[in-house]
Amino acid sequence: MTRLLFSIMLMLGILLVGLPAVVSAADLVLEPMPDTLQIAPEGAASQDDQFFSIAAPVIKSMSNGTVPLGSQQMKVNSAYSSMKGMKISPERFDEAKATLAYLYYSVKAGEAYENYHDTKNSVASTTTGTEFYDLAKIYYETALIWWKLIAASYPKVTIYKLPAVGDTFPDDDIGMGTVLEGLQYPILMEHRKPDPSKPYQTDEINTTISRWIEDNIDSIPLNQSDRNGKSKGYYFIMGDDVSRAKSTYVSLTSKNVPAEFYDTANYIDAFLYYISQAREYYNNYLTERTNIVSATDGRVPYGKSKSYYEQAQVALNLFRDKVAGVNSTTTIPEFPKFDEVPLGPQLDSEGTLHDYWGGTYWS
Numbered sequence: 001m002t003r004l005l006f007s008i009m010l011m012l013g014i015l016l017v018g019l020p021a022v023v024s025a026a027d028l029v030l031e032p033m034p035d036t037l038q039i040a041p042e043g044a045a046s047q048d049d050q051f052f053s054i055a056a057p058v059i060k061s062m063s064n065g066t067v068p069l070g071s072q073q074m075k076v077n078s079a080y081s082s083m084k085g086m087k088i089s090p091e092r093f094d095e096a097k098a099t100l101a102y103l104y105y106s107v108k109a110g111e112a113y114e115n116y117h118d119t120k121n122s123v124a125s126t127t128t129g130t131e132f133y134d135l136a137k138i139y140y141e142t143a144l145i146w147w148k149l150i151a152a153s154y155p156k157v158t159i160y161k162l163p164a165v166g167d168t169f170p171d172d173d174i175g176m177g178t179v180l181e182g183l184q185y186p187i188l189m190e191h192r193k194p195d196p197s198k199p200y201q202t203d204e205i206n207t208t209i210s211r212w213i214e215d216n217i218d219s220i221p222l223n224q225s226d227r228n229g230k231s232k233g234y235y236f237i238m239g240d241d242v243s244r245a246k247s248t249y250v251s252l253t254s255k256n257v258p259a260e261f262y263d264t265a266n267y268i269d270a271f272l273y274y275i276s277q278a279r280e281y282y283n284n285y286l287t288e289r290t291n292i293v294s295a296t297d298g299r300v301p302y303g304k305s306k307s308y309y310e311q312a313q314v315a316l317n318l319f320r321d322k323v324a325g326v327n328s329t330t331t332i333p334e335f336p337k338f339d340e341v342p343l344g345p346q347l348d349s350e351g352t353l354h355d356y357w358g359g360t361y362w363s
Contacts (some may be wrong), residue, residue: 021153023054033104036084039093046089048096052081056154061159061188064210066170067140068110071246071277075188077107078250098149109162117169121296122360133165180266182318187273189253191265201255202265208252210325216241217332223357232333234340237275237282237309246276256274267319274312281305282336290344297343310336 040046058079080103115138120128225234249272282305289298321328
C-alpha cells in the first residue's frame with residue numbers, strides 16, 4: 001500500500017509537467033502499453049483509414065458515460081487488439097499512437113475499477129479495495145492526457161467519468177449504445193448499414209440464427225433426467241453455444257443486408273446480445289450464490305439476468321416470423337427460478353463457515 005501511495009503521489013506530481021514525463025512515470029507504476037504500432041515503410045500502403053474507422057465508433061460510444069466496464073470494456077479492448085499492430089503513415093503516426101494509448105489505458109482503468117468493487121465486496125478481503133481505486137485513478141488520469149491530444153478530432157465527444165470512490169457499481173451497458181424501437185436496453189453496436197454496391201449476406205444471417213435456435217432451443221431435452229435434473233431455462237442459459245452468443249452477435253453485425261431487412265437484422269443482433277448479457281449476469285449470480293467468500297445471495301445479478309432474458313424474448317418476437325427456418329411461435333424457456341441453485345456455505349467476517357440454514361461447519 002505504501003508503495004502504491006508513493007506511486008500515486010509521483011504520478012500526480014509528474015502530471016503537472018507534461019506528457020513525456022507522464023508516460024515515463026506510467027512505465028514505472030502502470031502496465032505500459034506495448035509498443036506494437038508500426039510506421040508504414042516508404043512506398044508501402046498504410047492502414048490509416050482502417051485504423052481510424054475502427055477507433056471512431058468505439059470512442060464515440062464511450063462519450064459522456066462511465067469508465068469502460070463489462071461488455072463496453074470488451075468492446076474497447078477488442079478494438080485496441082485489432083488496431084495495435086497496424087501500419088500507419090508517418091503523417092498520422094502520433095495521432096494513431098495517442099488514440100491507441102487512450103483506448104489501452106481506458107481498459108486498464110476499467111479493470112482496476114472492477115477489481116476495486118470486487119475487493120470491497122468480498123468478505124475474505126483484508127483491505128477495502130481503495131488501492132485498486134487509486135490505481136484506476138492513475139490509469140484514468142493517464143488516459144485523460146492522451147485524450148487531450150485527440151479530442152479535437154471528436155468535437156462532439158466528452159470523455160467518460162471515473163465514478164467517485166463511494167459510488168455504487170454502474171449497471172453494465174445501461175445508457176450506452178442504441179435502443180431499438182420496442183426494446184428496453186441498448187445494444188453496443190448497431191448492424192452494419194446496407195451497402196447496395198456489395199453482395200448481400202441475408203442468407204448467412206438467416207442460416208446462422210435458425211441453426212442457433214434449432215441447436216439451443218428446439219433441441220432442449222423434454223425429460224428432466226436428460227437435463228441432469230435442471231430446468232429447461234437453466235439448461236438453456238448454461239449451454240456451451242449460449243456462452244458464445246456475444247461473439248456470434250459481433251460476427252453478424254458486420255454482414256451486409258438490404259435496407260428492407262435492416263431492422264430485422266438489428267433485432268436478431270439484439271436477441272443474441274441480450275442472451276449473452278443474461279448469461280454473464282447469471283454467471284455472476286452463480287458466483288455470488290455459491291462462493292464462500294461472497295457476501296450476498298446473488299439477488300442483484302439474478303434480477304439483471306432475468307431482465308435481459310425477458311428482453312431477449314421480446315427481440316425474438318420481433319423477428320421470428322421474418323426469418324425462414326424459425327418457427328413463428330418459438331419462445332425461449334422460462335427463466336430459472338431464483339432458488340434453483342442452492343445457497344452455498346457462507347464465510348462470515350470472523351472466518352466461520354455457515355450453511356444457508358445457519359449451521360456451522362467449522363470455525
